[in-house]
Amino acid sequence: MSFAFRQRRKSSEHRGDSLPVSLPLATQTRIEAGQTKMARNTFLSWDTVANLNTDVGGIFIGEGCPPSNLNNSDRTIMAILRRDVDGKTVYASKSSSYLAVADDNNAALRFTAAATLSLTAAATLGANWHVTIIANGGDVSVDPNALETIDGAQTLVVPDGGAATIYCSGSAFYTDGLAQISALVSLMSDGWGAFAIGVPVPVMTHKGVSSPPTNKSYRYVKLTAADAYNTGFITSESVSGTAPLLIATGIVSLAGSPLDGQTINLWNSEGRIPRAGSSAGTLQNDAFQDHGHPIVGSDGTGGGVAIVNGAGGGFSPNNKTSAATTATTGGTPRTANETRMKNEAVTYYMRIK
Numbered sequence: 001m002s003f004a005f006r007q008r009r010k011s012s013e014h015r016g017d018s019l020p021v022s023l024p025l026a027t028q029t030r031i032e033a034g035q036t037k038m039a040r041n042t043f044l045s046w047d048t049v050a051n052l053n054t055d056v057g058g059i060f061i062g063e064g065c066p067p068s069n070l071n072n073s074d075r076t077i078m079a080i081l082r083r084d085v086d087g088k089t090v091y092a093s094k095s096s097s098y099l100a101v102a103d104d105n106n107a108a109l110r111f112t113a114a115a116t117l118s119l120t121a122a123a124t125l126g127a128n129w130h131v132t133i134i135a136n137g138g139d140v141s142v143d144p145n146a147l148e149t150i151d152g153a154q155t156l157v158v159p160d161g162g163a164a165t166i167y168c169s170g171s172a173f174y175t176d177g178l179a180q181i182s183a184l185v186s187l188m189s190d191g192w193g194a195f196a197i198g199v200p201v202p203v204m205t206h207k208g209v210s211s212p213p214t215n216k217s218y219r220y221v222k223l224t225a226a227d228a229y230n231t232g233f234i235t236s237e238s239v240s241g242t243a244p245l246l247i248a249t250g251i252v253s254l255a256g257s258p259l260d261g262q263t264i265n266l267w268n269s270e271g272r273i274p275r276a277g278s279s280a281g282t283l284q285n286d287a288f289q290d291h292g293h294p295i296v297g298s299d300g301t302g303g304g305v306a307i308v309n310g311a312g313g314g315f316s317p318n319n320k321t322s323a324a325t326t327a328t329t330g331g332t333p334r335t336a337n338e339t340r341m342k343n344e345a346v347t348y349y350m351r352i353k
Helices: 002-015 025-032 067-086 178-189
Strands: 091-094 098-100 107-111 115-119 130-135 140-143 156-158 163-168 173-175 200-203 220-222 234-240 247-252 263-265 347-351
Touching: 098 107, 107 115, 130 140, 156 163, 156 178, 163 178, 173 178
Parallel strands: 091 107, 098 115, 107 130, 115 140
Antiparallel strands: 130 163, 140 156, 163 173, 200 347, 220 347, 234 247, 247 263
């Protein structure tokens, strides 16, 4: 069989067909002499330029090769095709972070938890290498090697419930765009992703409303000091003074956030509310507007309390003071250690990424 195939190949060369190609004799000699050459062991390592394919899985198939090499190369081609083309169409389940390698070509990787998919260098994976990512339990962050990019960015997030196919060009990575669509759908589906970064949001957690989730591509902080919700995202907290003049601050710590490194006031701990103003960031304590009251003077004649006229001289007219009375419409005065409006306490959160 091998002899007959070999004869057909020879005869085709005489007809001038383009598929059977030969390399220069020097190249054949180097290969046959066992010189160093990277074996073409995978489907993607095969070259689209025919005369550059001089071996299959390390089996020399250049001109002058032994007839047995043709039989062996055919078998090797079948094995590689079965492994790389058909055998990788099923998906593999991943429950933690994973490094994608050349053998993952054409695979579907289903992540059942939040994880990071690191990518081997694009040059190693080669052009046309591709893999499908399914996020089914948390966001999956895709992280190319070193300074390589994916869709022009350093990283890509496939949101929980989304999927994307990643393609390698040999020097960078690209996707089918489904990750971005899934991200937009995910952001809008639960409502929390619709709020702008830096906008405090009051949440009635005391009525059973859930806090913003912490396993999404976006991230919130709770404007409360020493709260576990903020672990790792609010640092260098400071609390000073006593209520109602307590001051509580912290520093946002999240790479990629426009607020990273910024000091924020923790409103829930301070009992602070926002106020429109032209000088953003100005802090004010509660205050009572200054005002004055007229005093009816008396020297005590005929009863009452004598009020001394510090400027000298008598009062005119000479009237006496009377006991304090409660306003007929205001009712019993409400007093506290602060001036405040009628309110209901709520918990503020703020999106930082």
